Amino acid sequence: MQATSPKQSHAGHAEAHHEEPGFWSKYIFSTDHKIIGIQYGLTALTFLLFGFCLMLMMRWQIAHPGQPVPLVGPLLAKVLGGVAAGGVMSADLYNSFGAMHGTIMVFLAVVPLAFGAFGNYVVPLMIGAPDMAFPRVNMASYQAYVVGGIIMFVSFFIPGGAAQAGWTSYSPLATSIPTDGQTFWLVGMIFLITSSLLGAVNFIATIIQLRAPGMTWMRLPFFVWAQFVTGFLLLLAFPPLEAAGLMQLMDKVAGTSFFLPTGLAVGGQLADVSGGGSPLLWQHLFWFLGHPEVYVLILPAMGIVCEVISNNTRKQIWGYKSLVYSSLAIGFLSFIVWAHHMYLTGMGTKISTFFQTTTMIISIPSVIILTCFFISLWGGSIRFNTPMLFALAFLPMFGIGGLTGLPLGFSASDLHLHDTYYVIAHFHYVVAPGTIFALFAGIYYWFPKMTGRLMSEYWGRVHFWGSLIFMNVVFQPMFAQGMAGMIRRMADGGANYSLARVPDAIGGLSDTIMSLHTLILWGGIGLGLVQIPFIINVFWSIKHGRKVTSDNPWDATTLEWQTPTPPPHGNFAAEPTVHRGPYDYSLPGKAKDFTPQNEPDQGGKH
Amino acid sequence: MEIPYTAQPRKDTGLYNAKVGIWLFLASEVMLFGGLFSAYILLRVGATPGTWVHGLLNIPIGTFNTAVLITSSVTVVLSWAALKVGNFGRYRFYQAITILCALGFLGIKSFEYREKFSHYEVWLNQPVTVTRGGQEVQTDRLLGHIEYQGHHPAFWSTKTLAEKQVESFKFTPDPIHYKMTPKEMAHARKTAAGRKAEEFEFKAADVKRLSAFVPGHSTYFALYFTLTALHALHVLGGAVVIFYIWGPGAKMWKTDPERYTNRVEVSGLFWHFVDLVWIFLFPVLYLL
Numbered sequence: 001m002q003a004t005s006p007k008q009s010h011a012g013h014a015e016a017h018h019e020e021p022g023f024w025s026k027y028i029f030s031t032d033h034k035i036i037g038i039q040y041g042l043t044a045l046t047f048l049l050f051g052f053c054l055m056l057m058m059r060w061q062i063a064h065p066g067q068p069v070p071l072v073g074p075l076l077a078k079v080l081g082g083v084a085a086g087g088v089m090s091a092d093l094y095n096s097f098g099a100m101h102g103t104i105m106v107f108l109a110v111v112p113l114a115f116g117a118f119g120n121y122v123v124p125l126m127i128g129a130p131d132m133a134f135p136r137v138n139m140a141s142y143q144a145y146v147v148g149g150i151i152m153f154v155s156f157f158i159p160g161g162a163a164q165a166g167w168t169s170y171s172p173l174a175t176s177i178p179t180d181g182q183t184f185w186l187v188g189m190i191f192l193i194t195s196s197l198l199g200a201v202n203f204i205a206t207i208i209q210l211r212a213p214g215m216t217w218m219r220l221p222f223f224v225w226a227q228f229v230t231g232f233l234l235l236l237a238f239p240p241l242e243a244a245g246l247m248q249l250m251d252k253v254a255g256t257s258f259f260l261p262t263g264l265a266v267g268g269q270l271a272d273v274s275g276g277g278s279p280l281l282w283q284h285l286f287w288f289l290g291h292p293e294v295y296v297l298i299l300p301a302m303g304i305v306c307e308v309i310s311n312n313t314r315k316q317i318w319g320y321k322s323l324v325y326s327s328l329a330i331g332f333l334s335f336i337v338w339a340h341h342m343y344l345t346g347m348g349t350k351i352s353t354f355f356q357t358t359t360m361i362i363s364i365p366s367v368i369i370l371t372c373f374f375i376s377l378w379g380g381s382i383r384f385n386t387p388m389l390f391a392l393a394f395l396p397m398f399g400i401g402g403l404t405g406l407p408l409g410f411s412a413s414d415l416h417l418h419d420t421y422y423v424i425a426h427f428h429y430v431v432a433p434g435t436i437f438a439l440f441a442g443i444y445y446w447f448p449k450m451t452g453r454l455m456s457e458y459w460g461r462v463h464f465w466g467s468l469i470f471m472n473v474v475f476q477p478m479f480a481q482g483m484a485g486m487i488r489r490m491a492d493g494g495a496n497y498s499l500a501r502v503p504d505a506i507g508g509l510s511d512t513i514m515s516l517h518t519l520i521l522w523g524g525i526g527l528g529l530v531q532i533p534f535i536i537n538v539f540w541s542i543k544h545g546r547k548v549t550s551d552n553p554w555d556a557t558t559l560e561w562q563t564p565t566p567p568p569h570g571n572f573a574a575e576p577t578v579h580r581g582p583y584d585y586s587l588p589g590k591a592k593d594f595t596p597q598n599e600p601d602q603g604g605k606h
Numbered sequence: 607m608e609i610p611y612t613a614q615p616r617k618d619t620g621l622y623n624a625k626v627g628i629w630l631f632l633a634s635e636v637m638l639f640g641g642l643f644s645a646y647i648l649l650r651v652g653a654t655p656g657t658w659v660h661g662l663l664n665i666p667i668g669t670f671n672t673a674v675l676i677t678s679s680v681t682v683v684l685s686w687a688a689l690k691v692g693n694f695g696r697y698r699f700y701q702a703i704t705i706l707c708a709l710g711f712l713g714i715k716s717f718e719y720r721e722k723f724s725h726y727e728v729w730l731n732q733p734v735t736v737t738r739g740g741q742e743v744q745t746d747r748l749l750g751h752i753e754y755q756g757h758h759p760a761f762w763s764t765k766t767l768a769e770k771q772v773e774s775f776k777f778t779p780d781p782i783h784y785k786m787t788p789k790e791m792a793h794a795r796k797t798a799a800g801r802k803a804e805e806f807e808f809k810a811a812d813v814k815r816l817s818a819f820v821p822g823h824s825t826y827f828a829l830y831f832t833l834t835a836l837h838a839l840h841v842l843g844g845a846v847v848i849f850y851i852w853g854p855g856a857k858m859w860k861t862d863p864e865r866y867t868n869r870v871e872v873s874g875l876f877w878h879f880v881d882l883v884w885i886f887l888f889p890v891l892y893l894l
Contacts, residue, residue, distance in 0.1 A: 129609075130607035130610075131609055133609065133611075133623040133626070134623065134624075197634055201630045201631050201634070204626070205623055205627045208621075208626055209610075209616055209619060210609070210610065210611070210623075235630060235637075236637050238634070238637075239634045239635070239637035239638035239640075239641060240637055240638070240640065240641030240644075241641075243638050243640075243641030243642045243645065244641060244645075246642075246836065247642075247645060250821055254820070254828075255820075255822030256822055256825070256828035257822075257824075257828065258649070258828055258829075262654070272764070274817070274822060274823060274825065274828075276649065276653055276824060276825040277825055278648060280648075281649065284644075284648075285644075288641075570607045571607060572607055575607060
């Protein structure tokens with residue numbers, strides 16, 4: 001395994017004196033960024049699967065309202081009791097699953113995977129650092145994340161079940177549902193926000209302070225830039241949600257009225273509160289996080305795609321500087337677009353106009369980034385391995401997701417599309433076949449560095465093509481449903497609503513539109529089935545995958561491949577010195593088609 | 607490889623790691639309190655005229671507490687400066703004052719809290735006549751104190767009356783109400799000074815709503831308690847960290863004095879931030 005790097009990293013070092021740490025301190029309470037990265041990765045993938053299963057059950061309910069959920073129905077009835085009597089998903093349970101699907105996917109699966117897992121594992125290696133700047137803070141960040149996750153998970157089993165007011169938890173609905181699910185949600189969120197905060201401080205400090213000699217800002221791989229900007233988004237956008245969460249928690253447990261208006265009636269009765277609060281305030285504070293959060297989801301994904309594309313086209317990435325400046329521009333602009341989620345709240349047309357303008361402006365740097373990736377493909381001798389297939393699929397899929405966002409960004413067209421399935425289709429194209437495909441690419445790409453073995457290419461391809469096809473089967477029909485006027489969050493998928501339609505009316509939920517639910521259900525089942533080869537591939541390859549013959553199996557230039565495999569504690573045998581930019585592929589006059597960042601120029605010291 | 611720049615600054619940034627970390631953390635803290643302050647602005651601007659509570663906090667005590675915190679900020683700097691020139695004894699002396707100031711602040715704050723919990727507003731079904739600023743006024747909303755079976759209870763609400771099956775209770779109204787302007791309130795306080803307050807006996811059936819000055823009383827008190835409690839948690843956290851460095855963590859002074867001094871500096875930066883938040887909270891909650 002240690003073909004190119006000498007193994008003396010451990011020996012001859014101060015650490016050789018230490019005793020080998022036991023299982024608990026090595027794998028559970030580890031302060032090593034690589035172990036923490038893998039902890040984050042496995043936990044987040046588990047939540048990803050869990051969130052997906054919630055949705056699969058909901059899709060059954062939507063396609064076959066009122067019928068017992070097959071296979072797991074009896075289990076649901078047994079574990080959850082009345083809300084799933086007879087294995088049938090009640091509307092309350094549907095609401096819980098919906099709220100928790102969103103919460104789990106965003107806060108417990110995709111962000112921890114993109115930022116916590118990949119950022120932790122790869123960033124210190126890429127910048128030539130021995131670890132994160134604050135290893136114990138790093139551990140605390142993971143632990144806070146686990147505690148938050150446990151609180152969220154446990155909330156399913158308390159009387160009344162988990163939160164039911166959607167992942168956006170709009171007040172006064174969230175506050176006036178008389179169960180404790182929302183309280184659990186809020187406490188869980190406070191832990192998750194703390195976790196992100198500790199992670200963000202650590203990432204930014206690490207990137208500022210621990211870059212290896214010669215690793216100047218403009219020599220950073222784009223992935224590191226993406227994580228750097230993401231860190232700032234988490235650092236500055238999350239605290240206002242924490243403030244909002246604290247206030248909603250006060251509303252819930254201390255009887256305050258931060259988000260409860262005067263004269264609020266619940267169940268036909270005047271609520272016993274002081275009133276004077278503002279429901280809009282919650283929405284502002286929520287979306288002040290909520291929109292930067294979108295870029296928290298997408299920027300690390302773009303970073304991964306950039307690394308994979310450059311490596312597999314064997315070319316310099318086209319427009320490195322444009323990528324860097326665009327990601328910075330996205331970072332700044334993402335703080336002033338939040339209210340495009342709120343055009344229908346009656347906040348006023350002037351405000352809508354402002355946010356519509358900034359929303360259009362922020363699409364420019366996103367387009368620049370995507371265009372740079374497309375142009376980078378031009379004239380490359382592309383290696384179509386599994387990571388590259390996922391990275392390539394990311395481009396059109398994210399393209400669809402991004403472009404379908406434009407009609408939502410204009411307040412006029414948003415009037416029609418707001419809160420319909422069109423919105424669901426739009427942001428799932430961004431996050432599912434977008435971000436999650438990029439994350440798959442990252443897993444296939446960095447797996448050999450983490451384990452010293454490659455994942456199976458054959459099953460990787462099965463996973464890729466299956467996912468690509470079924471993702472589109474699931475989400476493409478939703479555009480049609482949304483444009484036909486199908487509203488989100490209906491526990492019966494609009495069955496009641498479509499019964500009431502006027503025969504000759506244009507639009508409405510026709511039988512064709514309603515029957516798409518069945519197609520989506522089968523698409524979802526197919527999507528679940530093609531993840532099985534992936535799960536098996538990951539675990540099987542840890543022990544039985546093809547061994548890598550070098551530390552740098554992809555012939556990559558960035559520093560994470562210039563370490564022993566897997567990297568030992570402290571990462572590098574000796575402090576690397578960086579001599580060049582991150583993507584020096586196919587330099588003319590070189591024997592190899594890649595020149596690692598730490599390789600000195602000819603005529604240099606060596 | 608060991609993690610570099612834990613004590614020595616990095617050349618191109620001029621900072622050691624923890625200093626970058628604490629400034630980033632403070633940036634997020636600014637956004638946290640910023641979110642709450644923006645809530646204050648939005649709720650206050652949107653409040654129906656006459657419903658915004660003001661003028662009920664104890665300004666002299668608040669001023670004194672502000673002075674306590676500012677003193678602690680000064681001693682934090684003095685202690686760090688003493689450590690910088692190697693005077694460990696003086697550092698310990700000044701930092702002890704800092705910790706005492708923190709405890710003093712929290713003690714005074716809890717005294718203020720307690721006072722509020724047994725101070726009430728009552729909304730009546732039928733207006734009564736009270737004297738405010740030397741004039742008789744008809745009103746259905748009174749501020750004041752409750753006496754029930756010889757006690758001055760805390761935390762009562764409309765619900766408590768039913769739960770405890772209270773038939774009637776004594777109520778001593780204040781000469782003011784927050785519906786009045788600051789000027790009117792000052793005048794009313796002056797004219798009422800020295801006079802014996804009138805007393806009412808209210809039946810539970812007379813009461814539309816009863817609330818102590820707790821978070822649920824109004825959006826103002828919701829903000830007051832949320833903001834000051836969050837700030838008090840920061841004071842407590844800062845004091846614990848400073849105490850840890852001052853006491854059990856002081857071993858590092860012998861082994862790695864530079865890193866130890868950095869720790870004192872970083873905890874001091876946090877302490878200044880906590881003070882600064884109070885500098886905003888005091889005028890916003892007490893004076894405006």
